[in-house]
Amino acid sequence: MNSKKHPKIQTDSGLIKKEHLSNYTFARVNLPKSGFAINMSEVLAFRADHASARDAIFTAFDIEKIKGELSPLTLDFIEVSSQAEDKAAYLKRPDLGRMLNEKSNELLEESVNSKEKDIVIVISNGLSATAVNENTASVLNHLIPKIKESNLTLAPIIFATNGRVALADEIGEKLNAKLSIILVGERPGLSSPNSMSIYFTYAPEKGLTDESRNCISNIRDKGLPPISAAEKLFYLVNTALTKRISGIHLKDDMGLTE
Template sequence: MSVDEPRDPSFAPVERSDHPLKRLSKFTEARIGLGRRGAGLPTAARLDFAEAHAKARDAVHSEFRAEAIARTLADAGFETLAVESRAQDRATYLRRPDLGRRLAEASREKLRAAAGPRFDLVVVVGDGLSATAVNAHGAEVAGGLLSALPKEWTLAPVVVATGARVALSDPIGEALGAKIALMLIGERPGLSAANSLGAYLTFGPKTGRSDADRNCVSNIRPGGLSPQIAGEKLAGLVLRAAELGLSGTRLKDDADDRPALAAPAAALPAGAERES
């Protein structure tokens, strides 16, 4: 083909501002309505994808700043304890998820020594699969949650856990004798967000609990559920779990997160649960 011949139109980028997917893109971070260049994506979309993939990989391997989180919490007036799982390094943690659910024996003894009166709640801040998220939001969400609880509650020291999987909150809560354990942990990074924090609540934590025994609040980040709002939301869920004496599939989140202009939900009789 000579330079004077017209270019094959199938190789032109598709840029239709009136395409329905293009209009929907302002409501979601999902990659839709990107257009195309021949059989592939436009260069800008390919570069954006590559950048997001690199950020996700970096989040998985990022350094967990446990001491900085502990200092931030201490400055806010909260006592902390540092513990570790049986995953001794990051490579082991990624290859052996089971070790991230089990406490190192020295950490178990440290927690047993700190156990005093029956604690109402222990908050655990763990690195998970995105230390990036925990470094950014973990201390803020933990502090907001604890500050929103009744003053008469007996709170365990905040446990800062390295090499943590979600279920590590079970032996931690069990060793401290806590009624409720709430784990704040970095979620598996995706191509839309690498800085998302998850919260997992378990009533009566003990080794052997399953995911059906937990409640999860996810996507805590500036582009999702605001870290400032998340603390109050989690406090409400914790109080509900304490009131009913349960968590997991039987505990419903009755909080209405819609804008204030929405009509308020009808009141329920005492003890009733709303369908979710």
């Protein structure tokens, strides 16, 4: 468990006292009160965090910013979209976010190389463009050099607007990749509007379900640091490619990251 302030707490019972809980979580616990009411400062902080969570959903997916931050890696990029034409459709129809639209299908078909690639990386705004805008470059600037040093082949980086997790499986299948990875914004919480997740699938194909994938979550400055996430992902990807498995069959033996 990530500690908020890393205090050393000792109690006779060995249990954490209620007044110390706020040292171990960003959740709202043991809030100060004035009489029977919560302090106004806490009420205002709640409203501000709620607004941040809403903003994270509707913030623009800043593809050009991410491309610029990845420019030292000299990568190829392709931009596609799901069948969810806007954020309203994305929120109301999750199924549309799992399928490429017609134009994107045609674009990927034109980009297919008959030679199989080891990995394709997909980046999607998901439910928090804020998370992806803030964390993607830190992860990939650490991960991709490791991939190249290992002589693993990499397909062009795919930016997928309004994509759900399963969209990476369809993309991986179309681009003839052994393994698909998607970096996607998580559902924003009141204390974590900028939290990103990474999912990956060995032998991706359209129609796979959650048991076929692995997930690394809570990637953000106050959660799992992006560099630690990149280290974890590189370890698991290598394991998946070596053993030719992912999902419930793949166990994480790496241990804790810093």
